[in-house]
Amino acid sequence: MPLPQEGYNPIVWRIQQMNERITRDKMESLYFYLQPAEAIDGAHVTIKGRKMLQFASYGYLDLLGHPKIQAASQQALAEFGSGTHGVRLLAGTTRLHIELEETIAQFKKSEAAVAFSSGYGTNLGVISALLGRNDMVFSDKLNHASIVDGCLLSRANIVRFNHNDMEDLACKLAEAPKKVGKLVVVDAVFSMDGDIINLPELIRLCKKYEAILMVDEAHSIGVLGETGHGIMEHFGIDDGIDIHMGTLSKTIPAIGGYIAGDAELITYLKHSVRAFIFSAALPPPAAAAAKTAFEVIEAEPERVKILQTNVDYFISGLQKRGFNTMNSETPIVPIIVGDDERALMMAKISQEQDIFVLPVLYPAVPQGSSRLRANVTAGHTLDEIEHAMNVFEQAGKEVGLL
Ligand SMILES: *Cc1c(COP(=O)(O)O)cnc(C)c1O
Numbered sequence: 001m002p003l004p005q006e007g008y009n010p011i012v013w014r015i016q017q018m019n020e021r022i023t024r025d026k027m028e029s030l031y032f033y034l035q036p037a038e039a040i041d042g043a044h045v046t047i048k049g050r051k052m053l054q055f056a057s058y059g060y061l062d063l064l065g066h067p068k069i070q071a072a073s074q075q076a077l078a079e080f081g082s083g084t085h086g087v088r089l090l091a092g093t094t095r096l097h098i099e100l101e102e103t104i105a106q107f108k109k110s111e112a113a114v115a116f117s118s119g120y121g122t123n124l125g126v127i128s129a130l131l132g133r134n135d136m137v138f139s140d141k142l143n144h145a146s147i148v149d150g151c152l153l154s155r156a157n158i159v160r161f162n163h164n165d166m167e168d169l170a171c172k173l174a175e176a177p178k179k180v181g182k183l184v185v186v187d188a189v190f191s192m193d194g195d196i197i198n199l200p201e202l203i204r205l206c207k208k209y210e211a212i213l214m215v216d217e218a219h220s221i222g223v224l225g226e227t228g229h230g231i232m233e234h235f236g237i238d239d240g241i242d243i244h245m246g247t248l249s250k251t252i253p254a255i256g257g258y259i260a261g262d263a264e265l266i267t268y269l270k271h272s273v274r275a276f277i278f279s280a281a282l283p284p285p286a287a288a289a290a291k292t293a294f295e296v297i298e299a300e301p302e303r304v305k306i307l308q309t310n311v312d313y314f315i316s317g318l319q320k321r322g323f324n325t326m327n328s329e330t331p332i333v334p335i336i337v338g339d340d341e342r343a344l345m346m347a348k349i350s351q352e353q354d355i356f357v358l359p360v361l362y363p364a365v366p367q368g369s370s371r372l373r374a375n376v377t378a379g380h381t382l383d384e385i386e387h388a389m390n391v392f393e394q395a396g397k398e399v400g401l402l
Contacts, residue, residue: 074285118257186202222304349391349394359373
């Protein structure tokens with residue numbers, strides 16, 4: 001990378017570098033980001049008048065536009081308006097916020113819950129509110145950026161362990177001084193690789209070393225477990241996660257994040273997380289939509305079944321075609337390509353054939369593991385999945401991957 005020249009302002013230089021890169025990508029028709037969609041419905045997205053099959057959505061259970069969720073949100077808009085003008089602690093708490101939190105607590109079989117207006121802000125605010133300067137936080141190397149940033153903001157001593165490597169974590173916990181506060185924080189389902197954390201071993205280690213365990217279920221709610229209740233249901237475990245974090249923006253078609261846990265933890269968070277105290281409340285229509293979405297997941301468990309069938313069909317079909325999908329066993333399926341250029345080309349070829357899939361490149365993923373990240377949902381039919389796989393196969397052959 002070129003260094004800033006003498007007399008250059010590094011801030012201006014940084015802005016210019018980014019702009020040059022984006023201009024270059026656009027000139028080569030290899031820029032895929034921020035495309036305005038005219039419609040996002042079910043398994044499709046319409047861009048520039050073209051209705052494309054959507055393989056870049058987190059709407060795992062196809063809940064966007066669900067009549068019950070839609071109605072609840074409209075009713076909340078009519079009753080409370082579009083926002084609260086305030087933070088939860090002061091004048092921003094409505095009946096809907098309380099009901100949402102009760103619903104989440106029930107769904108996660110916890111004593112209590114608290115909802116925040118962003119999932120990113122939840123991790124940032126909660127991790128930094130829990131930890132002090134002398135504490136230690138143990139974070140998986142592939143954890144989501146919001147966890148990484150929360151750890152950094154906390155000023156605690158950060159120990160990164162190898163991805164899903166429980167032996168490495170055990171060594172690092174064993175080396176830590178006995179008396180310091182320890183938090184272990186992980187994604188349940190990793191957002192780039194689609195693999196699942198080894199929760200049983202993680203719980204055993206946290207008990208042994210007296211560490212508090214926080215699990216981010218952004219891609220686990222509605223996805224894992226027979227009825228979509230998440231990673232504990234997946235492993236058939238009743239207890240052992242101290243802090244259940246999740247978002248209201250992936251399976252749940254709204255915005256926001258939450259923590260579920262013991263009542264004392266939730267009271268502490270409501271009075272200490274800066275993203276809660278100094279940031280406005282969830283808009284009532286979002287709170288109502290989120291609450292109703294949890295109820296729909298419970299009322300329509302067949303959606304989870306369809307999703308799981310689609311996931312199996314997609315992953316096994318890609319593997320049969322010769323693709324490397326790493327250890328994914330969830331709707332997030334990496335199709336490993338290797339270098340940036342071919343990943344970009346494959347995305348371009350796929351989009352030209354109306355399959356909306358996006359490339360993920362370094363530094364979002366380790367160098368040499370650039371990929372298409374394809375997300376399958378309950379909204380896809382098996383025929384649509386088959387068609388998409390055929391397009392990926394053709395694209396893979398065109399770039400010399402297969
Ligand atoms: C998306 C995501 C978040 C952030 O959630 P938002 O609601 O989009 O802010 C946090 N953690 C993980 C693992 C995520 O994938």
